[in-house]
Amino acid sequence: MNKILLIIQREYVTRVQKKSFWIASLLAPLLITAIYAIPIWLALRDKEVKRVEVLDQSGILEAKDFTGREIQYELISGDVEAFKKTFAKQGFSALVVVKNTILEDPRAVQIFSEKNVSLPLKSSIERIVQNKIRAVLMHKAGISEKVYEDTQVDISGETITVSDQGRETSSSSGGAMILAGVMGLILYVTLLLYGSQVMNGVIEEKSSRIIEVIISSVKPYQLMLGKILGVGLVGLTQFLLWIVLTIGLSRVTSVLYQPEVKKEIRSIQDKKVQEAVREVNKSDISPMEEVSKVLASTNIPLVIGCFMFYFFFGYLLYSSLFAAIGSAVESSTEAQQFTFIVMIPIIISFLMAQYTMQDPDSSVAVWASMIPFTSPINMMVRLPYGVPTWELLSSMVLLVIGFLACSWISARIYRVGILMYGKKVSFKELSKWIFYKG
Amino acid sequence: MILSIQDVVKTYSEHVALDHVSLEVPQGHIFGLLGPNGAGKTSLIRIITQITAPDSGRVIFDGEPLSERHVNEIGYLPEERGLYKKMKVGEQLMYLAQLKGMSRPEAQAKLKDWFIRLDIKDWWNKPVDDLSKGMQQKTQFIATVVHEPKLLILDEPFSGFDPINANMLKDEILAIRDRGTTILFSTHRMESVEELCDGIALINHANVVLTGNKKEVQNRFKKNEFELIFSGELPLENPLFDVMGIEDSQDGRRKARIKLHVDVGINAALGELIRHVDVYAFQEIIPSFNDIFIEVVSSSK
Numbered sequence: 260m261n262k263i264l265l266i267i268q269r270e271y272v273t274r275v276q277k278k279s280f281w282i283a284s285l286l287a288p289l290l291i292t293a294i295y296a297i298p299i300w301l302a303l304r305d306k307e308v309k310r311v312e313v314l315d316q317s318g319i320l321e322a323k324d325f326t327g328r329e330i331q332y333e334l335i336s337g338d339v340e341a342f343k344k345t346f347a348k349q350g351f352s353a354l355v356v357v358k359n360t361i362l363e364d365p366r367a368v369q370i371f372s373e374k375n376v377s378l379p380l381k382s383s384i385e386r387i388v389q390n391k392i393r394a395v396l397m398h399k400a401g402i403s404e405k406v407y408e409d410t411q412v413d414i415s416g417e418t419i420t421v422s423d424q425g426r427e428t429s430s431s432s433g434g435a436m437i438l439a440g441v442m443g444l445i446l447y448v449t450l451l452l453y454g455s456q457v458m459n460g461v462i463e464e465k466s467s468r469i470i471e472v473i474i475s476s477v478k479p480y481q482l483m484l485g486k487i488l489g490v491g492l493v494g495l496t497q498f499l500l501w502i503v504l505t506i507g508l509s510r511v512t513s514v515l516y517q518p519e520v521k522k523e524i525r526s527i528q529d530k531k532v533q534e535a536v537r538e539v540n541k542s543d544i545s546p547m548e549e550v551s552k553v554l555a556s557t558n559i560p561l562v563i564g565c566f567m568f569y570f571f572f573g574y575l576l577y578s579s580l581f582a583a584i585g586s587a588v589e590s591s592t593e594a595q596q597f598t599f600i601v602m603i604p605i606i607i608s609f610l611m612a613q614y615t616m617q618d619p620d621s622s623v624a625v626w627a628s629m630i631p632f633t634s635p636i637n638m639m640v641r642l643p644y645g646v647p648t649w650e651l652l653s654s655m656v657l658l659v660i661g662f663l664a665c666s667w668i669s670a671r672i673y674r675v676g677i678l679m680y681g682k683k684v685s686f687k688e689l690s691k692w693i694f695y696k697g
Numbered sequence: 698m699i700l701s702i703q704d705v706v707k708t709y710s711e712h713v714a715l716d717h718v719s720l721e722v723p724q725g726h727i728f729g730l731l732g733p734n735g736a737g738k739t740s741l742i743r744i745i746t747q748i749t750a751p752d753s754g755r756v757i758f759d760g761e762p763l764s765e766r767h768v769n770e771i772g773y774l775p776e777e778r779g780l781y782k783k784m785k786v787g788e789q790l791m792y793l794a795q796l797k798g799m800s801r802p803e804a805q806a807k808l809k810d811w812f813i814r815l816d817i818k819d820w821w822n823k824p825v826d827d828l829s830k831g832m833q834q835k836t837q838f839i840a841t842v843v844h845e846p847k848l849l850i851l852d853e854p855f856s857g858f859d860p861i862n863a864n865m866l867k868d869e870i871l872a873i874r875d876r877g878t879t880i881l882f883s884t885h886r887m888e889s890v891e892e893l894c895d896g897i898a899l900i901n902h903a904n905v906v907l908t909g910n911k912k913e914v915q916n917r918f919k920k921n922e923f924e925l926i927f928s929g930e931l932p933l934e935n936p937l938f939d940v941m942g943i944e945d946s947q948d949g950r951r952k953a954r955i956k957l958h959v960d961v962g963i964n965a966a967l968g969e970l971i972r973h974v975d976v977y978a979f980q981e982i983i984p985s986f987n988d989i990f991i992e993v994v995s996s997s998k
Contacts, residue, residue: 464781476796
């Protein structure tokens with residue numbers, strides 16, 4: 260036991276001391292922070308006001324239709340050809356021509372510009388013209404503007420799950436999906452990442468020939484177990500660093516941005532604009548809102564506990580297989596012919612997770628969350644949607660049984676493989692090793 | 698007997714690596730384990746180091762059946778040796794020493810002693826990658842002996858050493874033997890067997906074909922042959938001995954190999970020689986281990 264601790268310690272310390280560990284630990288949170296911080300930063304930086312000329316041949320549009328927009332519109336009248344030549348020189352980004360057939364023909368809007376028109380600009384113009392035309396058409400049909408505005412309601416459904424006991428919790432299917440996706444992805448990445456680290460560690464020991472010295476001091480299964488647990492701890496450390504650093508960095512950036520964002524909002528007077536801004540930001544904010552809604556509606560200790568459980572046993576299951584492969588080969592390139600056999604179930608379970616996310620109670624999803632090889636990822640994906648207790652428990656029991664079976668097989672391959680040199684191994688050979696005596 | 702191997706059998710699928718092998722290694726000896734490649738030496742060593750278990754038979758270590766407890770009392774330097782390339786020398790040796798059951802402070806103190814003894818004090822913080830092959834060999838040797846095992850198994854310990862370091866290593870091995878440690882010494886270099894070993898065992902085709910004390914084994918292979926340095930006319934036809942070959946040596950003297958006939962006393966032969974030639978030297982030919990090895994291995998084919 261004491262020797263396993265020594266092995267765990269060595270595996271952990273040598274890995275945590277590596278520069279690459281710290282680079283990965285720092286880079287990921289920086290990247291995550293950058294993904295949402297940079298667009299905000301750019302949005303705040305880009306203060307240049309775009310100006311657009313609007314030549315309205317129909318005479319429907321009025322100056323008040325353009326007020327309070329981020330883009331400055333100038334209503335003009337005159338010859339189209341003349342404006343086409345001059346608009347760019349006068350510093351306008353675009354020239355919009357609304358033809359007098361606009362009421363009959365929705366395509367009677369032309370946007371001229373030197374460069375390609377950006378999508379937001381195009382949709383802004385379209386929205387303005389569309390709103391105005393709709394209002395005019397309504398008016399013609401005898402519906403007053405007031406009635407029209409009152410009918411512009413925005414429907415947003417609330418999803419509620421009802422438990423067996425009839426207790427209702429407000430849930431968010433979108434948020435559950437995000438939470439499920441994130442957890443599935445983390446499991447997928449870490450199983451592959453740390454599994455192959457275990458494999459490379461085994462290959463290193465075998466190819467540097469230190470293995471024989473080590474296993475004259477400890478039993479092969481002790482070495483294998485120590486390595487797997489040591490690398491697993493490195494993984495947990497990295498998780499912890501990622502979580503702490505990401506939260507820390509987000510705090511720092513949001514503190515830095517806070518005053519500027521407020522100032523920005525205050526400077527926008529028109530209420531409509533504020534709404535527009537909120538709408539733009541909605542895609543950034545809403546997932547967080549949704550997730551927090553999900554977090555409120557899900558049993559957090561259960562999810563965290565299950566995550567730990569499925570990470571731990573899923574990792575143990577896969578990394579013991581990776582260790583067995585590492586023991587059978589002499590270099591990482593040689594390992595490639597075998598790694599696919601372990602990668603395939605991981606990749607399949609990740610692909611199945613996509614279906615599971617769409618339909619968490621389908622029979623495919625239930626099976627996927629039961630079979631030990633696919634269950635870690637798929638059960639974690641199902642969990643935010645709610646899983647019956649008996650299904651969860653049987654999935655866990657099956658995973659533990661699967662792990663015991665895999666590690667038994669792996670340990671038997673490992674103890675033969677680590678001493679086998681200069682021999683090209685095949686799957687047939689590997690299966691023979693399982694039944695070798697002592 | 699520190700180590701007694703009794704009727705050990707080990708097979709790998711169809712291949713028999715050890716076929717009812719029995720062997721006794723006396724306490725405090727340097728015991729040579731000889732044999733051609735693939736004869737079963739490594740299989741035997743792996744059973745003693747408990748890397749593998751025998752299919753049948755027993756191994757008695759220091760009076761008890763070999764068990765996991767004895768791992769810490771055995772030191773093993775494999776022929777194919779390696780170290781963790783990225784680890785520092787000191788860290789690495791600390792790790793290996795602790796795996797052999799030493800406590801941290803104990804390992805630290807013993808390692809310091811060794812670093813001073815082998816004059817490598819400034820290596821402690823060097824990564825193994827930066828060491829030359831010879832330096833790595835020294836590191837590995839320390840790792841093998843630092844926990845002061847009762848039995849030391851050295852597989853080709855001199856390979857890769859320059860003559861100066863090989864000599865130093867030899868002195869260390871002898872010093873360790875003199876402190877009471879038994880050394881099982883596997884090698885193909887017969888001159889080091891002659892120089893160091895007290896006893897030997899020769900393994901061929903999964904069997905021990907020859908074992909015993911060094912002198913005793915050599916005596917067993919004596920062919921009643923003598924080397925004679927003489928001048929004069931050697932009688933080639935005589936009832937006492939055969940002349941195996943004559944060669945001219947310098948200064949006019951000649952050298953001959955003489956094989957006495959069965960039941961002929963050495964003095965009788967010498968008396969006969971003196972009557973015919975001037976005898977400058979007359980010496981029994983002790984077979985070298987090289988000759989013994991070749992004779993035994995080729996005859997058992």
